[in-house]
Amino acid sequence: MSRHQYSMVLDLNKCLGCQTCTMACKKMWTDGDGMDYMYWNNVETRPGQGYPRKWDEMGGGFDRGQLRPSEIPTKEDYGQTFEYNYEARMYGGAASAQPHQEVRNTPNWDEDVGALMLGENYYFYLPRICNHCTNPACLAACPRSAIYKREEDGIVLIDQERCEGYRHCIQACPYKKIYFNELLGKSQKCIFCYPRLEKGDVNACAKQCPGRIRFVGLLDDPHSTVHKLVKVHKVALGLFPEKGTDPNVFYVPPFNPPRTGNYGKSILEDPRLPLDYLIYLFGEEVVEVIRRLEAELKVAQSGGRSEVLQLLIGRDAGVRYQIAQREDLVQIQPARHA
C-alpha cells in the first residue's frame, strides 16, 4: 500500500463527450513516435465497442487472487491512424483528399450510437484513463518488476528504462489501459500527470475539461472533494469492481431522462438507460447511488439545497482539485472510516 493515493472522480452527468481530455492528453504525452494509435485518455460512447474494441470482454484482473487469463488487443482493435494526401489534392491536381486506407475502425468509431430499447435510444459517455489501482494486475504480471506504485501518492508507473516490452501487463490489465510502443519496444500508459502534480498543477485531462466533470485529490485526505464524493456521500463508483484491482478512478453514474411519456416518474421505475447495463459496469451498488442522486436532485429542484450536488457543481478549480505539494504528501493523516 502506498502512503497516499491520488484519485479522480468523473461526473458522467456533466460529460459532454467533447474529447478535450483526449486531445489534451494526446498533445501532452502521446504525440511522439510509435504513439499515434495510443490514447492514454479516451472517451467512449456506452453501450458501445469501447477502445480498444471490446476491451471489457477480454478478461484480465484477478480471480480469487490469481491473474485472470486475458489477451492482447490487436492493432485493428485500437483503430486506424490514417494520413491524408492533402498535398496531392491542394497542389497536385488529385480529385479529392482521402485517408490512405479505407477506414474501418477508430478509437471513437461508434460515437453517439448507444443502443435502442423499445424504440428509444440511450447512451452516455465514459472517459477512461489508467485506474492507478490499489492492487494493479499489471504490476503483478510484470516479470521484470518494472511496474511500481509510487509510495508517496499511489501513482502506478511503468519504468521506461527497465521495461522490456513483454506485454504481460497489457494482458493483465482488465481495463486495457496499457499500450505497446512498437518503435521503442516499451509498454506505456497514463502517468496521472505526475510531473504536473509535483508542480502543483492538476492533470491535463482534468485541467482542460470544459465540462468540469473531473475532481482530483488524495482519496485519503478527508478535506479533498474526491474523498467526500467517494467515502462520505458515496456517489462515485469504480469501474468493474469484480475484476479485483481496486481502481482509484471513480464515476458518478449516469442517468438519461425518462422514457418518452414518462415525465414525472422516477427514473428507476422505467429507466431509459437500463439498470442492468449500469450494474454490469459499476456493480450492484449503482442502483442505490442513482436512487440517492435522484433524491438529491429532487430536493434541489424543489427549492432545497443538496450538499452533494453543490459539491458536484464544482464552482471553481479550488473546489475540484486539491493538489498536495510533495512534502505535504507525507504529512496528511489518512482518514479513518468504519
Place this chain on the structure above:
Amino acid sequence: MKSRRDLLKLAGLAALAQTIPGCKKKEMPALESFTGEFDPLRSYPYRSWEDLYRKQWTWDKVVRSTHSANCTGSCSWKVYVRDGVMVREEQAADYPRINEDLPDYNPRGCQKGACFVEYVYGPQRLKSPLIRTGARGEGKWRKASWDEALTLIANKLLDNIYEYGPDTNTFFSVIPAMSPVSFCAGSRLAHYIGGVFCSFYDWYCDLPPGEPLTWGVQTESCECADWFNSKYIVLWGSNISQTRIPDAHFAYEARYNGAKLVAISPDFNSSCMHADLYLPIQPGTDAALALFAANYIIENKLYDEPYVQEQTDLPLLVERRTGRFLRPPGADDRFLWRDAKTGRVLEAPGTMGSKVQSIGLGGVQPDLHARFTHEGKEVVTVFELLRERLAKYTLEYAASVTGLPANDIRQFAHEMGTRKPAMIIHGAGLNHWFHNDLINRALILLVALTGNVGKNGGGFNHYVGQERIWPEHGFKTLAFPEGPKKQRFQNMTLWSYVHSSNQDRHLYNGKPIEHYIEASVKNGWMPLYPKKRDQKPRALIVWRANYLNQAKGNEHILESLWKDLDLIVDVNYRMDTTALHSDVVLPASSYYEKTDLNSTDCHSYIHPFSKVLDPLYDSKPDWDVFGALAKKISEVAAKRGLKPYLDAQFNWERDFTKTHDLWCAHGKLARDEEAANFILEHSPETKGMQYSQLASGPKRFVATDWEAWNSDIEQGVAYTPFKHQLVKKRPWRTLTGRQQFYIDHPWYLDFDEQLPAYKVPLEEDAKYPFFWNTPHGRWSIHSTWRDARYQLRLQRGVPIVYMHPDDAKEKGIEDNDWVKVFNNQGAFVSKVQILPGEKRKRLTMYHGWERYLGFLQGSWQSPTYIKIKPTQLVGGYGHVNFKLNYWGPTGNNRDLRVDVMKYTPTEADLRAMRWNGERKA
C-alpha cells in the same frame, strides 16, 4: 524550419530508444519466473528515470492567444513554445469570477482549440502567395512574390472600378467579434475603394429574424454564466454539449442548483442525455409546441399581467377590418390603447413617434381584453387577437403535429408558466428553417408572456454565430470610417441568389420569389449590387471566411457565379475550399502570429490574439495584407496616372493614389496594434484599456454603449439584456416601443403572419422523403478543423451521413457503406453511419466538411439551394429596415428533402482514392 514532430523526436522517448537493443520483443518469460527481489507495490529502487516525463513538461515561453473560427467561444489560450516551435496549447483558465455563487468560466476551450498548432505547421498551411495555373479548383499553382500577386489584384480592382463601376468589386468576411482588427483591415479597403461589403449573419441563417421583428435588435442574449441563475432551462434546437462546449457546464451545473432541464430535439443528441425531460419533436413543428404552451399559459392565467401590459404590444388596439393598428389620425408611429380604469382610449407612451420616451404606465391600466367600437370601427387588442389565433393550438393538436405525448407537453407548458426564472436556449436547429422568424416569435412570446425577458436567468437566448461585438463603436469607426451611409452594404443571401443559377420554384401567394425581390429592390427596401442590373459582379475578395464551401446551392454557385467572376482572391492561413477554388491566394498569418482582439456574446470579457512567434513562412497578418494591397493600389493608380473617379452614389471623388494614406489614417494606423488600440479607445466598453495590458488576462467590460446595448454591465452580476426596458422603462427599439408581436406591414398581413403562427415546413418534391439536416457539431467550427488530422482520427476519418437503423434496413444500407444522397439540386457520395438516436425519415451530416475531403462526389451542400422568404425582404416599416447583419433575408436550408441509396464505388472512384500513385504503404 523544424517541425513540431521533429522536435518531439528529439525531446521525447526516441532518445531512449538508442539504449534499447532493437525493438524486437524478447521471448516472454513465464509468469512464474518472477522471483521478486523487491515489492514494487510498496517501494521501487530505480526511480531516476521519472525525469523523462518531467522533461517533457517544459517550455521556453508561454504566450496568450486565441482562435478566430466563428464559434462564439472566445476562449483565452496559452501557447507553449519550445526551441522556437509552438508545441502545445492549454486553456489559460484565468477568467475572473463574476461573483461567489456563479461557477466561473474556466477552463474555457475545447478539443479543437487544443490542437490548432496542427494547422500552424500542417500541410494545409499556406506559405507563400500563389497564382493559379490550372483550372479553378484543380489545385495547380505557381508561387508568386507578394509584389506580383498584389499588382495583379490592384490592377484588376482598378480596371473594374473604371470600366464597370466600383460596385462590381465585392468583399466578404465574417464575424468581427472574433478578430475585429483583421476584419477591419479589408472592410476599410472596401470602404475607400467603393466596394460592396456583404453580410454573413443572415446569409448563414444565424440571424434570428424574430429578434429584429419583435425586439428591434440584431440578437441579444445573456452571457452564459447567467444560465446558472435559471430554474427552468429549455434547450430548444440547441445541442449545447456539442456547439457550446465551453459553456454547457453552466446548464448542467444549474440543474444541480435547482433548475430543471428540458431538451427539445428530433434526435437524442449529446445534450438530451442530461435533461430532466426530453421531447423528441417532429422536425419543423416547434412553433406548434410553443403556441400550444402559450395557449395553455393564457387560458390558465399563468401569464404575468403587469409585465405584459407594460412590456409588450399586447394591449395595443387593432382595427379588426383592416388588421392595422389603431393609430391617432395622420400618425404612422403612434398607437392607442384603452385604460381599464377609465375606459378612455389613450395614446401609448414610448412608441417610435411618441413624445414620451418611457414605457412606464404612469398609473394607466391598459386593458388587455378590450373589444369595442371606436369611432365607428370595430377594434380589439392584440392580446385578444392572439387568443383567437391560439385557440386552435390545443393539447390534442400540438400532440398530433409534434408527435409528442400529451402527458409530457402538458407538464412542459405548466412548468414553463410556473417555474421562474425560465429561459429558452435557442439554436440553429430551429433557426435554419424557412419559417425561422415565426418560430423565433412563437418562442419569444412564451418567455414574454411569463415575464422572463429582461431578468437574470430568463429570456430567449440565441447563440449561433459570434455576431455581437462588445466594443462596437470603435469597431464600426475603424471598419467604415466615413460611416455606414457612405458604404455599399449588401445582403449576401440576395446577392448569391440573384447572381447564380439558384432558382426557387415555389410560389408564394401565387407569385414567384422574383416578384417579391423586384418589389423589394424597387421600393428601396433591400439594396442589390451591382446597381446596373445588366452588370455582373467581377471580383470577389474573401478573408476570414470560406464562402464557397459554406454556400447553399453549392453546385449552382460553382456553375454560374463562380464562372462569371473574373477574379477571386482568398486571404487565408490554410488552403480551404474557397482558397482552392481561387485565382490568387494570399498567405495570412495564423491565429498565433497576429495582434487582434477577441470577444463574444457568451461572456463579458475581452482578451487578445498575440504573436506567439513572428509570422511564419512568407505570411502576413490580415492588417498587413490589406495595408500592402492598399499601398499597391495607390502605387498602381499613380503609375497609371489614373484621374480621380467620381463615385456618383455618394458624390465621393475617389483619388486612388490616396487610398493607402486614407486606409492607414495618414500613418496613425499603420500597425495592427494601433488598430487594436483604436477600437479599445473609441468604445465605452473598453474605456481605459490598452492592447498591451490584455496579455495579463481577460478583462471584463467596464460599461455598455447606450446605443448598442440594452443593459448595463453591473459588477457582480451576469449580463442579461433588456434591463434598460424592464427597469429603466426605456422604450424597446421597435415601432410600438414594446416587444412587438403584431406586425401590421401589408406583406405580413397578406401572408397571415401579423402574429406568430405555426406553418408547416416548405413543401418539396414528394419524391424525396428524407429531411436533409446539416447541424453544427462538436468536431469542427464550420469548416475549420474539418480537415484536421487529429480531429479526424477521433471520428471516422471521412464525412458521415447519419441514418436511423429502420430507414437503413428499408434501403438495404449497412453501417460504413458508401451512400449517394441526392435530390433535383445535386448529389453527393459519402460514408454512412447507422445512428439509433436519429429521427426516422431524416438524414443528418454535421456541417462544414470541406468539399475536397472524403467525398466521392459533390458535398454536403450539393442538395441545397437558396430560398428567400418574401416577408424577410420588407423594409420601410418602423424598426424593420435593411441593416447589414441585422435585417435581410436569411439563407435557410432545413426544409429541404433528399433521398438516399447504397453506392458502389466505381473503378474511377477507386483510382481517385489512390493518391495519384503517391499512396503511402
